[in-house]
Amino acid sequence: MGNSQSPPAANHRFTSASRAFTPKELEDLKSLFTSLAAQSQSNGQYISSSVFQAYFGLKGPLGGRMFDLATQGRKDDKLTFEDLVITKGTYEKGTKDEIEEFIYQLLDVTNDENLTRSDLDSVLVSMFDHIFHLKGSELESSSHCYMVNTFLNAATFSKDHEGYNDKSMSFEDFKSWCTLVPSVKKFLASLLVPPDPGRSGSQVPKFQHLDNIDSTVLLLRDEYAWHIGGAISQEELEEWKLLYHSALNGLSFNTFLGNVSNHDEPTVLIIKDREGYIFGGYASQPWERHSNFYGDMKSFLFQLYPKASIFRPTGANNNLQWQSRICSVL
Incomplete structure (x- = not known):
């Protein structure tokens, strides 16, 4: 029995x-x-x-x-x-x-x-x-x-x-x-694996810029990069390179376009307004002139200060990314 x-x-x-x-x-x-x-x-x-x-x-x-x-x-x-x-x-x-x-x-x-x-x-x-x-x-x-x-x-x-x-x-x-x-x-969600620099959720992109840049003028601090990185693939977290900064390259939209359009990779745009708010967007596709909107659902907007938030596309339309001679939209 x-x-x-x-x-x-x-x-x-x-x-x-x-x-x-x-x-x-x-x-x-x-x-x-x-x-x-x-x-x-x-x-x-x-x-x-x-x-x-x-x-x-x-x-x-x-x-x-x-x-x-x-x-x-x-x-x-x-x-x-x-x-x-x-x-x-x-x-x-x-x-x-x-x-x-x-x-x-x-x-x-x-x-x-x-x-x-x-x-x-x-x-x-x-x-x-x-x-x-x-x-x-x-x-x-x-x-x-x-x-x-x-x-x-x-x-x-x-x-x-x-x-x-x-x-x-x-x-x-x-x-x-x-x-x-x-x-x-x-x-x-990844705490029960042995810790290492590549563990999911722990990787902070390495930010490349000229050595003579005053770090106080840079908006992208490590914590911000980590926050943005949570919404993109692990492969894109290795290294980020500074392409344009208004304090270094001047307030020229053509210069901005020239610097970011020469790179066939995703880009992160960060803006600080006069009120101190910091926000921006991640463009998954290169910046190119198109007659219509383009891009994919990997693109998103984000807020960094006064609160940290990621805003993904809703899928309600395909108005994700657009560039003309006089403006760009994300």
Whole structure:
């Protein structure tokens, strides 16, 4: 006779999650678990929080929250092989909704089912520390707060909670925010792979310009490049070259056209107006004179300050890119 009791729910989740992996992938996961469990000095039984976070390059509240989710909130500092398979099965192999739900829970670093502006602030601080390797100087700290606020300003908090004065971010608010800041979602969706400079969501384009240019006149700071890069392919994040700057090349539209039209590659245009707003667009096609609109759906507009947002084409029409002798449109 068999056991009449049903196995724990976690076992059902493990069985279901295992089906998302090939035998080779499961074998690799087992090898990884064995290695990290040995480092945890657990006789091969579990991975400790410190070893888990060190291997995946996770720090601060984001690392602690990821380990808490991976261990089903047991608070025992023990990540089992079953935990690892279930977590990666959901986080990496799940449906779009399952992955987004996991990331939404991940952002709730205080684990109070109330995703607040303070939670997002903590996560963004941890992210920027990882991506831009902040050193903690007063100047860098000021720049850091400036960028955190631009990303927070794009977020909506519409969910009421009894007993709380401030509203929190609903799941729908979160999904809307991710469409505006795809770089954030890319980073948060790739945390369970070993960290390296090419990890999705971590790559910052290298900006090429003349050495004698005063960096204070350049609008494209690293954080802006990272934000824009979240909406384009990984191959286009290697190196960006300055083609035109009004402070260096003069306020001539013909000069601008001449400089950007000589390159058969996508371009990024950044503008700062008199009010201090910074915005622009990404043109996926070279700038050429056409009698009609041209381009493709890879083009988009963006805002960099006072809030960071990406605006993709709606598909309502094909009015994406256009250039004539006297003006250009994106």
